Amino acid sequence: MLIGPGETMIGTKTESREARSKALALGLLVVAFMVAAMLLTARPAHAATFTVNSTGDQNDLDFPGGTFDGSSDGRCFTGDVLVIGDECTLRAAIQAANKLRGSDTIEFDIPTTGVATIDPDSRLPSITRTVTINGYTQGDARPNTQAQGTDAVIKIRLDGFDAGLTLSGASNSVIRGLAIGGCLADSCNTGIFISGGEGYKIEGNFIGVAPDGTSSLANKWGVILYDADGSTVGGTTPAKRNLISGNVFEGVLVTSNSSGNTIQGNLIGTDRNGNPLGNNDSGVALIFAGAGNRILSNSIFSNGDLGIDLSSTNAADGVTANDDKDLDTGPNHLQNYPVITSATTFPTFTSINGTLNSTPSTREKTRTFIIQFFSNTSADSSGFGEGKTFIGQIQVTTNRQGNATFGFAPTQEVPVGEFITATATRKDKGDTSEFSQANDVEEPVIGGG
Known part of the structure; x- marks a missing residue:
């Protein structure tokens, strides 16, 4: 806290x-x-660069007591003269810039x-x-x-x-x-x-x-x-x-x-x-x-x-639960998150596998999603996310049932015991999901029985 x-x-x-x-x-x-x-209030029609040269908080001369006096001189000047020149505070620079049309710049030389x-x-x-x-x-x-x-x-x-x-x-x-x-x-x-x-x-x-x-x-x-x-x-x-x-x-x-x-x-x-x-x-x-x-x-x-x-x-x-074919509405259309089904680190690489259920592709339109992957030293207390280190991305396309499967190998191995999470972003719309459930990275199982 x-x-x-x-x-x-x-x-x-x-x-x-x-x-x-x-x-x-x-x-x-x-x-x-x-x-x-x-x-x-009206504004003069030109842009300017104002240089803040003081940590003070005084108003611009055109704003006595903080209220515009009806006439702008296009300068940033509090009325005080410093050793380095006329004082310009951040407050005065913002006040002056608000009275000019155009793209003004506020710089600093304190x-x-x-x-x-x-x-x-x-x-x-x-x-x-x-x-x-x-x-x-x-x-x-x-x-x-x-x-x-x-x-x-x-x-x-x-x-x-x-x-x-x-x-x-x-x-x-x-x-x-x-x-x-x-x-x-x-x-x-x-x-x-x-x-x-x-x-x-x-x-x-x-x-x-x-x-x-x-x-x-x-x-x-x-x-x-x-x-x-x-x-x-x-x-x-x-x-x-x-x-x-x-x-x-x-x-x-x-x-x-x-x-x-x-x-x-x-x-x-x-x-x-x-x-x-x-x-x-x-x-x-x-x-x-x-x-x-x-x-x-x-x-x-x-x-x-x-x-x-x-x-x-x-x-x-x-956490907002996934829904079949992603038909719900809300912020970012409540985009479904991916499901990580396995994360395994072999002697020379890490393999991540999973699925996504979201908006189905149709004959007329293919639905493509960007899946971004993250590694984490610990999982969120909710079990979902977070995403500490971005380790790469792939693109997947859903079928007519809204399903896609994926496999991904990051360029660097992820240590056993860390956690993998992912997000899905619909490529054409830009809707990003919440983080997936965290899946811990395991060693490969050799043999059986």
Whole structure:
């Protein structure tokens, strides 16, 4: 159980779910008021690059007391002059960017040799226009280069009860290279909250984890996609890998009919080295979400609930049973998971076999599914998942009864005593399942009798 500043321990799952429902509802109300206020004013028609050079929290001059005065000069300037020039805070940069049409950029050049910590006194403004916030422009920060884990160097830390970022209708915005944590106030509660719009990219961040990559810096939620489509959390390259761990509830929550999103290549529930640093609830939860949400090639491990939870109720509801021919409905169409029937390690290779029952192929259309395999040092307490180490994938096609069988040999042997799990993703639709039941890796049986 994780406890952040000002938090008390959450004693039961029931209390946890009631608390998060209240917190999320209040947070959404605050977001709605902020977005409405910001959309009422006109914006000059040009893009800009704003460079944050201060850890302060002052407003831009065009926002006395935090309220727009009706005239934007297109600059980021708090009114204070520093030794290095006119002061630009993150709050002022967001305020200035919200008044410009076009794709603005917020960079960092704060005079410090260590990590620059920004601790907002109140909730930061909602981002309502397309912007790229790039923490890797600060000092010697750099993205991850490792195939496993992450060696990213993070130099911008947003810390405190109101440290989270909210993006509302700011399609195609990018958030990169930040450590975000401590967002535990009712007005904040989420490291990165995305509401409305499409095409967002969240990449190379530590969310719920301090810049050292090993210490918890808990938010209530890590990332929420709320009525947001076609967005990506992570990506296909090491540089885009997020570390999303240590949060009080879900690491990533997809909700309110959000569809067509991709959660890929992240560390969810571990520290930068793969050691346990779990989110208190599910690693990834789709609750009242839409369809086509791909969950691929992540390391999801040591979370409090399921690694992946597809739920049509107002809370995580545990393993969703498979149904014949996959006719049920819900988030990701409640895609059936594979069934691992055996996992055997021979002297030179590991053999994994199993089946999938899902949407049948027809004469007119072939149904193809991506089966991804994972190895785990231990099985989840539910017996299903999680998926610590991605070890490869294959594609299978169902027959007219909806059945497919498969065999797979990863490029490296999996030690006897570890556990194999798998997910299924419908290739044409993008629906990813929950994790399969974990199957322990055994030695081959020689002889008989």
